[in-house]
Amino acid sequence: xxxxxxxxxxxxxxxxxxxxxxxxxxxxxxxxxxxxxxxxxxxxxxxxxxxxxxxxxxxxxxxxxxxxxxxxxxxxxxxxxxxxxxxxxxxxxxxxxxxxxxxxxxxxxxxxxxxxxxxxxxxxxxxxxxxxxxxxxxxxxxxxxxxxxxxxxxxxxxxxxxxxxxxxxxxxxxxxxxxxxxxxxxxxxxxxxxxxxxxxxxxxxxxxxxxxxxxxxxxxxxxxxxxxxxxxxxxxxxxxxxxxxxxxxxxxxxxxxxxxxxxxxxxxxxxxxxxxxxxxxxxxxxxxxxxxxxxxx
Amino acid sequence: xxxxxxxxxxxxxxxxxxxxxxxxxxxxxxxxxxxxxxxxxxxxxxxxxxxxxxxxxxxxxxxxxxxxxxxxxxxxxxxxxxxxxxxxxxxxxxxxxxxxxxxxxxxxxxxxxxxxxxxxxxxxxxxxxxxxxxxxxxxxxxxxxxxxxxxxxxxxxxxxxxxxxxxxxxxxxxxxxxxxxxxxxxxxxxxxxxxxxxxxxxxxxxxxxxxxxxxxxxxxxxxxxxxxxxxxxxxxxxxxxxxxxxxxxxxxxxxxxxxxxxxxxxxxxxxxxxxxxxxxxxxxxxxxxxxxxxxxxxxxxxxxxxxxxxxxxxxxxxxxxxxxxxxxxxxxxxxxxxxxxxxxxxxxxxxxxxxxxxxxxxxxxxxxxxxxxxxxxxxxxxxxxxxxxxxxxxxxxxxxxxxxxxxxxx
Numbered sequence: 233x234x235x236x237x238x239x240x241x242x243x244x245x246x247x248x249x250x251x252x253x254x255x256x257x258x259x260x261x262x263x264x265x266x267x268x269x270x271x272x273x274x275x276x277x278x279x280x281x282x283x284x285x286x287x288x289x290x291x292x293x294x295x296x297x298x299x300x301x302x303x304x305x306x307x308x309x310x311x312x313x314x315x316x317x318x319x320x321x322x323x324x325x326x327x328x329x330x331x332x333x334x335x336x337x338x339x340x341x342x343x344x345x346x347x348x349x350x351x352x353x354x355x356x357x358x359x360x361x362x363x364x365x366x367x368x369x370x371x372x373x374x375x376x377x378x379x380x381x382x383x384x385x386x387x388x389x390x391x392x393x394x395x396x397x398x399x400x401x402x403x404x405x406x407x408x409x410x411x412x413x414x415x416x417x418x419x420x421x422x423x424x425x426x427x428x429x430x431x432x433x434x435x436x437x438x439x440x441x442x443x444x445x446x447x448x449x450x451x452x453x454x455x456x457x458x459x460x461x462x463x464x465x466x467x468x469x470x471x472x473x474x475x476x477x478x479x480x481x482x483x484x485x486x487x488x489x490x491x492x493x494x495x496x497x498x499x500x501x502x503x504x505x506x507x508x509x510x511x512x513x514x515x516x517x518x519x520x521x522x523x524x525x526x527x528x529x
Numbered sequence: 530x531x532x533x534x535x536x537x538x539x540x541x542x543x544x545x546x547x548x549x550x551x552x553x554x555x556x557x558x559x560x561x562x563x564x565x566x567x568x569x570x571x572x573x574x575x576x577x578x579x580x581x582x583x584x585x586x587x588x589x590x591x592x593x594x595x596x597x598x599x600x601x602x603x604x605x606x607x608x609x610x611x612x613x614x615x616x617x618x619x620x621x622x623x624x625x626x627x628x629x630x631x632x633x634x635x636x637x638x639x640x641x642x643x644x645x646x647x648x649x650x651x652x653x654x655x656x657x658x659x660x661x662x663x664x665x666x667x668x669x670x671x672x673x674x675x676x677x678x679x680x681x682x683x684x685x686x687x688x689x690x691x692x693x694x695x696x697x698x699x700x701x702x703x704x705x706x707x708x709x710x711x712x713x714x715x716x717x718x719x720x721x722x723x724x725x726x727x728x729x730x731x732x733x734x735x736x737x738x739x740x741x742x743x744x745x746x747x748x749x750x751x752x753x754x755x756x757x758x759x760x761x762x763x764x765x766x767x768x769x770x771x772x773x774x775x776x777x778x779x780x781x782x783x784x785x786x787x788x789x790x791x792x793x794x795x796x797x798x799x800x801x802x803x804x805x806x807x808x809x810x811x812x813x814x815x816x817x818x819x820x821x822x823x824x825x826x827x828x829x830x831x832x833x834x835x836x837x838x839x840x841x842x843x844x845x846x847x848x849x850x851x852x853x854x855x856x857x858x859x860x861x862x863x864x865x866x867x868x869x870x871x872x873x874x875x876x877x878x879x880x881x882x883x884x885x886x887x888x889x890x891x892x893x894x895x896x897x898x899x900x901x902x903x904x905x906x907x908x909x910x911x912x913x914x915x916x917x918x919x920x921x922x923x924x925x926x927x928x929x930x931x932x933x934x935x936x937x938x939x
């Protein structure tokens with residue numbers, strides 16, 4: 233279990249992380265979500281030991297996480313870049329050896345990944361000679377090469393075309409089985425489709441956290457849309473106030489999710505109205521995100 | 530393998546594999562050495578055949594003795610250095626003699642001719658269309674001085690031996706105005722020191738500049754983040770210093786091999802380099818000292834043009850002693866020379882100059898080394914702090930306040 237407890241970070245006198253805590257479960261993809269400048273990258277850099285903490289502690293399997301653990305972390309930074317004048321195999325061998333792999337071991341792993349990503353023929357190419365997509369692949373290999381227990385992906389799909397996105401989604405899904413994966417992004421669609429759990433951060437503070445399923449399907453965020461055969465007049469609208477209508481539009485009303493279950497609502501409404509459609513509206517993560525960020529500000 | 534060693538190996542091999550390394554580290558010093566040795570080569574090897582020279586003695590007193598003295602100067606192969614001809618005719622005027630002499634020179638019969646005149650003092654004029662090297666001019670001047678002393682010595686009843694003795698003394702006095710034994714030695718000292726400094730400057734500016742540019746690349750494409758997620762900033766700093774030192778050592782070895790080869794072909798006399806062991810020590814200290822400065826300052830720059838500015842700024846301190854080279858060699862124990870020896874930024878080049886023309890006392894060498902080592906310690910301390918905080922800083926260059934705040938952080 234990877235556990236961050238009361239993490240606080242100051243840059244000079246600026247508070248950039250304010251007492252945040254979360255736990256990353258094994259075998260799941262943990263989404264660190266927030267707008268630009270929320271403190272996501274700072275949090276990741278702290279986990280990786282690139283930045284020091286002002287206060288708080290990080291535990292990995294109940295041991296204090298420090299730079300001695302650098303060999304078990306893999307990192308795909310948001311801003312990508314490698315040594316343009318060096319060739320693919322040398323660059324990856326260097327980065328792999330920095331993660332504690334022996335040369336023979338690292339070469340074997342490089343060949344495996346290059347082969348898997350159809351890049352074997354480019355192994356002797358200079359990085360600057362590769363297309364942007366292939367450079368991204370090399371960068372991704374460098375993060376995963378040493379089979380890290382903790383994999384940190386900062387905006388992992390930025391710059392990837394849809395084909396490569398799907399290849400890497402597959403790899404990440406496969407990889408997560410017995411690993412700890414933190415995915416930082418401001419792309420809500422991506423987080424919604426990939427993350428099992430999320431932690432929403434804004435201006436260095438926790439806004440919200442929890443399992444993705446629970447967040448999306450939480451009763452307080454869902455609503456019902458009921459359509460009738462005829463348009464409702466004001467009198468008719470007033471008569472259904474017991475169902476917490478939020479608004480109406482011509483022949484439809486939007487009801488807040490209430491204690492009553494949908495069957496009961498349908499039953500009661502159908503006594504006075506002819507119902508043509510009954511729909512449950514589940515908000516997207518993006519809508520939830522916007523409303524929460526809006527509230528917090 | 531320790532992570533610092535992995536980094537050092539990467540830094541080393543990535544640099545020596547570059548084409549620019551082959552050009553700058555092998556071809557450039559060869560060019561520098563060739564250009565440095567060219568004057569010496571011309572001085573020693575030029576005009577290796579007897580030069581026909583005329584003498585117009587308007588005093589009609591000195592020409593016989595002068596010709597005798599000139600005939601005594603020989604080339605390394607035993608031939609006379611000059612074939613001298615007396616052009617003087619008593620019945621001819623100065624202008625007609627000069628007209629005759631000029632014709633001989635223009636028709637390439639003579640390389641030049643010397644006009645001897647005497648009023649209150651003796652005037653010697655060499656009329657020629659060629660550029661004489663210093664050695665040949667010295668032979669003419671010395672031969673005439675000896676001839677004049679002998680001729681005039683007879684007038685005051687000096688015996689030939691006494692005149693010879695005096696001429697010896699005069700020669701020694703003329704050439705003993707500095708610690709070196711002769712003009713040639715001054716030139717050798719200058720060339721040797723110049724060579725060492727040029728090599729040091731080349732090595733520091735090339736490898737330091739290369740290092741700073743690589744830091745700029747690592748910072749601008751954020752690969753530094755990837756590296757720092759794999760090792761500590763101390764391991765990174767140590768690895769980079771180690772890599773840079775290996776790189777420097779490798780260059781030094783290449784240059785030493787070149788030096789030995791040149792020595793074997795008699796182009797360069799390594800044995801003529803005074804205090805070679807101290808020179809090498811100061812060379813290595815200078816390289817490490819400046820490398821440490823480059824690492825510290827390099828970690829606060831973010832763009833190529835800033836790196837160039839930095840290299841330019843540091844090169845001032847390295848080039849400044851070259852401007853002062855002649856003065857330092859002539860007066861290696863002057864207050865200026867001693868002061869600049871203790872000033873860390875000029876210490877090494879100045880000591881390289883001084884060590885080639887004098888041998889400072891053991892205590893002085895030890896004190897200069899101590900000051901340099903202490904300065905090196907301070908520079909490494911400051912550089913490691915700048916490196917730790919500056920390495921992740923991108924975008925705007927940090928201002929002085931920020932830099933000072935980094936230095937204050939524990």
